[in-house]
Amino acid sequence: DQQVKQNSPSLSVQEGRISILNCDYTNSMFDYFLWYKKYPAEGPTFLISISSIKDKNEDGRFTVFLNKSAKHLSLHIVPSQPGDSAVYFCAARANAGKSTFGDGTTLTVKP
Amino acid sequence: IAGITQAPTSQILAAGRRMTLRCTQDMRHNAMYWYRQDLGLGLRLIHYSNTAGTTGKGEVPDGYSVSRANTDDFPLTLASAVPSQTSVYFCASSETTLNEQFFGPGTRLTVL
Numbered sequence: 001d002q003q004v005k006q007n008s009p010s011l012s013v014q015e016g017r018i019s020i021l022n023c024d025y026t027n028s029m030f031d032y033f034l035w036y037k038k039y040p041a042e043g044p045t046f047l048i049s050i051s052s053i054k055d056k057n058e059d060g061r062f063t064v065f066l067n068k069s070a071k072h073l074s075l076h077i078v079p080s081q082p083g084d085s086a087v088y089f090c091a092a093r094a095n096a097g098k099s100t101f102g103d104g105t106t107l108t109v110k111p
Numbered sequence: 112i113a114g115i116t117q118a119p120t121s122q123i124l125a126a127g128r129r130m131t132l133r134c135t136q137d138m139r140h141n142a143m144y145w146y147r148q149d150l151g152l153g154l155r156l157i158h159y160s161n162t163a164g165t166t167g168k169g170e171v172p173d174g175y176s177v178s179r180a181n182t183d184d185f186p187l188t189l190a191s192a193v194p195s196q197t198s199v200y201f202c203a204s205s206e207t208t209l210n211e212q213f214f215g216p217g218t219r220l221t222v223l
Contacts, residue, residue: 009151034211043115043201043214044154089153096208098144098169101153 003027004092006102014110019077021105023090026071030092034099035064035075038087047088048075080109114138117202117215124192124222132187132218134202142205143185144212145169145177147198154201160185161208192222 005024013019023033031052036044050057050064050073057064063076077084090102115136124130136143141162146154146169156169160179174196176188185204189196199219203212 004153006153036212036214041216043203043216044212045214046211049211098156098159098208099212100170101146101155103151103153 001026002102003030004090004100004102006088006090006105008105009103010106010108012108012110013080015082016079019075019080019084019107019109021075021077021088021090021107023073023075023102024071025073025092027092027094027100028071029094030100031095032093033064033066033073034091034093035062036089036091036101037084038089038104044089077107080107082109082111085109115202115204115213115215117200117218119218120216121219122221124189124220126193126222127191130189130192130220132189132200132202132220134185134187134215135183136185136202136204136213137183138204138206138213139182140204140206140213141182142208142210143179144203144205145175145185145187146201146203147171147196148201148217149198157187157200192220194222196220197222 034049035047038044066073087104091099118133144159145157158177202215205212
């Protein structure tokens with residue numbers, strides 16, 4: 001039973017447009033959510049996070065939205081740049097415990 | 112340069128052999144983790160350590176063991192490797208379990 005799901009394995013957008021990556025979760029105990037970005041042959045790097053007491057967190061071009069009632073979060077990247085092309089992992093955590101990761105979404109930003 | 116290192120970068124191993132993957136961080140982080148990433152899948156937690164001297168089992172611990180003798184090092188041992196352990200292994204650390212994780216570059220392991 002996968003508790004964190006990223007239902008879109010891949011996403012392709014044009015440079016300058018908005019990228020929206022989605023993540024759904026099933027465990028209502030999750031109280032902290034993180035997004036990581038991964039380039040080929042490298043380890044993931046932390047991108048942005050959000051606590052369950054908020055519904056939005058913004059950092060430059062990156063914004064994460066949390067809809068607790070729907071158990072859904074999304075990462076918005078605007079404007080998208082070719083350097084944003086990577087695999088994006090959603091992760092969720094309960095009570096400062098271990099993080100559970102989704103399977104990732106491969107984003108391709110076309111010049 | 113502060114960070115987290117892993118060794119080896121890649122390894123081909125015969126089934127039944129013993130193998131230790133090394134992980135070292137110089138950020139004085141309390142928590143450390145080992146994940147495996149299979150093709151097309153996300154990261155699955157193998158073992159973790161919330162602080163030096165303690166370890167715990169993650170989602171997929173069978174066939175693996177860890178130790179945390181000091182803050183900096185967190186080796187992962189495969190006692191008798193099997194082909195299903197072919198994967199990319201990532202070590203990570205975080206200041207505490209409340210903080211984001213920093214990942215190493217990974218070790219690509221192939222068990223034949």
